[in-house]
Amino acid sequence: MAGILVLAEARRGELRDVSLELITAATELKARAGGELAVALIDATPERYVARLAAAGVDEVLTVRSPVAQFEPHVSARAVEGLIERLRPTLVLAAHSIDALGFVPAVAATGGRGFLSDVTALGWDDGPVAIRGAYGDKLVAEYDFPGKATTLLLLRAGTFAPAAAGDGGGGARVTEVAIELDGVARTEHGGYREVPAGDVDITKADFLLSIGRGVEEKDNIERFEELARRLGATLSVSRPLVDAGWVPGARQVGQSGKTVKPRVYLALGISGAVQHLAGMRTAETIIAVNTDPEAPIFGVAHYGAVIDMFELADELEQALD
Amino acid sequence: MKVVVPVKQVVVLDDEFELLPDGSGVDPDGIESELNEWDTFSLEAALQLRDAAGDGEVVAITVGDEDAEEGLLAALAKGADRGVRVWHDELQGADALAVARVLAGAVGRESPDLVLCGVQSSDAINSATGIALAGFLSLPHVAVVTGIASDGSALTVERELEGGLVELVRVSLPALLTIQTGINEPRYATLRAIKQARDKPMEVCSPADLGIDSAQLAASIGARRRRLAMPDRGGGAEIIEGSAADVAARIATIVKERMD
Numbered sequence: 001m002a003g004i005l006v007l008a009e010a011r012r013g014e015l016r017d018v019s020l021e022l023i024t025a026a027t028e029l030k031a032r033a034g035g036e037l038a039v040a041l042i043d044a045t046p047e048r049y050v051a052r053l054a055a056a057g058v059d060e061v062l063t064v065r066s067p068v069a070q071f072e073p074h075v076s077a078r079a080v081e082g083l084i085e086r087l088r089p090t091l092v093l094a095a096h097s098i099d100a101l102g103f104v105p106a107v108a109a110t111g112g113r114g115f116l117s118d119v120t121a122l123g124w125d126d127g128p129v130a131i132r133g134a135y136g137d138k139l140v141a142e143y144d145f146p147g148k149a150t151t152l153l154l155l156r157a158g159t160f161a162p163a164a165a166g167d168g169g170g171g172a173r174v175t176e177v178a179i180e181l182d183g184v185a186r187t188e189h190g191g192y193r194e195v196p197a198g199d200v201d202i203t204k205a206d207f208l209l210s211i212g213r214g215v216e217e218k219d220n221i222e223r224f225e226e227l228a229r230r231l232g233a234t235l236s237v238s239r240p241l242v243d244a245g246w247v248p249g250a251r252q253v254g255q256s257g258k259t260v261k262p263r264v265y266l267a268l269g270i271s272g273a274v275q276h277l278a279g280m281r282t283a284e285t286i287i288a289v290n291t292d293p294e295a296p297i298f299g300v301a302h303y304g305a306v307i308d309m310f311e312l313a314d315e316l317e318q319a320l321d
Numbered sequence: 322m323k324v325v326v327p328v329k330q331v332v333v334l335d336d337e338f339e340l341l342p343d344g345s346g347v348d349p350d351g352i353e354s355e356l357n358e359w360d361t362f363s364l365e366a367a368l369q370l371r372d373a374a375g376d377g378e379v380v381a382i383t384v385g386d387e388d389a390e391e392g393l394l395a396a397l398a399k400g401a402d403r404g405v406r407v408w409h410d411e412l413q414g415a416d417a418l419a420v421a422r423v424l425a426g427a428v429g430r431e432s433p434d435l436v437l438c439g440v441q442s443s444d445a446i447n448s449a450t451g452i453a454l455a456g457f458l459s460l461p462h463v464a465v466v467t468g469i470a471s472d473g474s475a476l477t478v479e480r481e482l483e484g485g486l487v488e489l490v491r492v493s494l495p496a497l498l499t500i501q502t503g504i505n506e507p508r509y510a511t512l513r514a515i516k517q518a519r520d521k522p523m524e525v526c527s528p529a530d531l532g533i534d535s536a537q538l539a540a541s542i543g544a545r546r547r548r549l550a551m552p553d554r555g556g557g558a559e560i561i562e563g564s565a566a567d568v569a570a571r572i573a574t575i576v577k578e579r580m581d
Contacts, residue, residue: 070488
C-alpha cells in the first residue's frame with residue numbers, strides 16, 4: 001500500500017490545465033510518499049490525453065472508459081473506488097474544481113478515508129500533511145490524517161506550477177483499467193450554455209476598476225461606473241454584485257466569471273474570496289482598497305490601502321474635476 | 322414536496338480577533354456568528370419548491386450547539402416548517418465529513434424528496450458537506466446548482482462550471498443538490514414571523530439518538546487539525562498610508578506609471 005494517484009480532468013475534449021498542476025504536486029511529494037505515481041483519466045475517450053499526461057515523473061497512466069460522454073459524478077465516484085481498490089494509494093490528488101467537488105467528498109465519506117479540500121500546500125510527516133485556509137481564509141490551518149489508509153486531497157488550482165506535458169516519448173506505462181460503469185450514471189447531461197456576452201469584454205481591458213460588496217447599494221454602482229470611465233478604466237465586479245442582479249454576469253471576475261490579466265487591477269471593496277482571486281491574481285499590478293486590514297485580497301495585492309472606498313472615490317473625483 | 326435543508330450557523334471573525342496562544346483556535350471574544358449566506362439561498366429554493374408544489378414541508382436541520390439555534394430560528398422565521406438540531410460535545414471541531422455523517426442520520430429518517438445544501442459555508446469553505454451527505458445517503462446528487470426546474474418527479478438543474486459555462490443536468494427525485502449564491506433572491510423574515518418562529522416545532526437530539534455511536538463518529542472524521550496560524554502574506558502588499566487624499570494621489574501615480 002503506497003504511491004500517489006492523480007485524478008486528471010478533461011472537459012469538452014480538452015485536458016484541464018489543473019491536471020498538470022496536480023502532477024507537479026505529486027512529483028514533489030513522490031520521494032517521501034514512496035511507491036509509484038499514477039495518473040488516471042476517466043473519460044469517454046481517455047486515450048486522447050494519454051501522451052500529455054505521461055509527464056516526467058509519472059510511472060503509469062491509467063485510462064478508465066466512461067460510458068457517458070460528459071462528466072457524471074456517480075460514474076466518476078465508482079471509477080475512483082475501483083482505482084483505489086486496485087492501487088491502494090496513500091494519497092489521491094484531485095483538483096478543487098467544480099467536477100471533483102461533485103463526487104470526491106462522497107468517495108472520501110463513504111470509504112472512511114482522509115479528506116481535505118482547497119489545499120494550498122503539501123508536506124510529509126510520517127504521512128501526508130496539508131495546509132488550507134480557515135475562518136474564511138483569514139487564517140491558515142495545518143492538517144494530518146492519522147489512521148487513514150488512503151487520503152483524498154483537492155488542490156487549489158493555480159497553486160502549483162503546471163508540469164511540462166508529456167510529448168508521447170515518456171517512459172510511463174499506459175494501462176486501460178476495466179471498471180464496470182454501465183448503468184452507474186444517475187444524472188443525465190442536457191447540454192451546455194455560455195453566459196451571454198455583455199457590452200464589453202473585460203478580458204481585453206488594460207485597466208480594470210473592480211468593485212465588490214463594499215459598494216453596498218445598487219444605486220452606488222453608477223458612481224463607480226462614471227469614475228472608471230473618467231479614469232480610463234473598465235468596470236468589473238466580484239460575484240455578489242452579479243448574484244444580486246445589479247450587474248450583468250459578463251462583468252464578473254473570478255472562477256465562475258472571467259479570468260483577467262490587465263496591466264492594472266484596482267479592487268475597491270473586494271475582500272478577495274478564493275474564487276475571486278483565481279480570476280485576477282495574474283494581473284500585472286494589483287491595488288486593493290478595503291476597510292478590513294485582514295481581507296485576503298491584501299495577500300495577492302502589490303499595493304494596499306485600508307480606507308473606505310467611498311472616501312477614496314471622493315478624492316479621486318476631486319482630483320479629476 | 323418534502324425538502325430538507327441542512328443549515329449552518331457560521332463563525333465570523335471581527336476586526337480585532339486574536340489567536341489563542343497555543344494556536345488551537347481563535348479567542349472566543351473575537352467571534353460573531355450568523356446564518357451561512359449559501360444556506361439562505363438553499364432555504365429560499367426549498368420554500369419556493371414547496372409553495373409551487375402546493376403541499377409538503379421544509380425541514381431545516383443543523384449540527385451545532387445551543388448558539389446554532391439562532392440560525393435554525395432564522396430559517397423557521399423565513400418559512401421553514403420545523404427545525405432539528407443535533408449536538409453532542411464530542412462534535413466540537415467536527416470536520417465536513419463528520420458533520421455529514423451526523424446529518425445523514427437526521428436527514429435519512431425524514432425520507433425527503435429533495436435535500437438542498439449550500440455549496441459551502443463562509444467560514445470553513447470546504448464545499449464538501451453536501452456531497453459527502455449524498456454519499457452517505459446514496460442519493461443522486463448535483464453540485465453547484467444555479468437553477469432548478471421541477472416537474473414533480475424529476476428536476477432539470479443548471480450546474481455552474483468554471484469560466485462562465487453552465488451545464489444542464491437532469492436528475493430524478495429523490496436527490497441532493499448543493500445550491501450556489503445568486504440562484505434566487507432570499508426573502509427576509511417579517512418581525513411577526515421572527516416572533517412566531519419560536520412557536521414552530523424544534524427537536525433537539527444527539528448523534529446517539531440517531532443511532533450514531535462515538536466510534537462511528539471518530540471513524541468518519543476526514544482530517545485532524547494540528548495547528549492554526551496567521552497567514553504568511555509573503556511579500557504582501559505595500560500598504561499606502563496617510564489620508565484618503567494621500568492614498569488617492571499615490572494610486573493615481575501608480576496607475577499612471579503602469580499604464581504609460
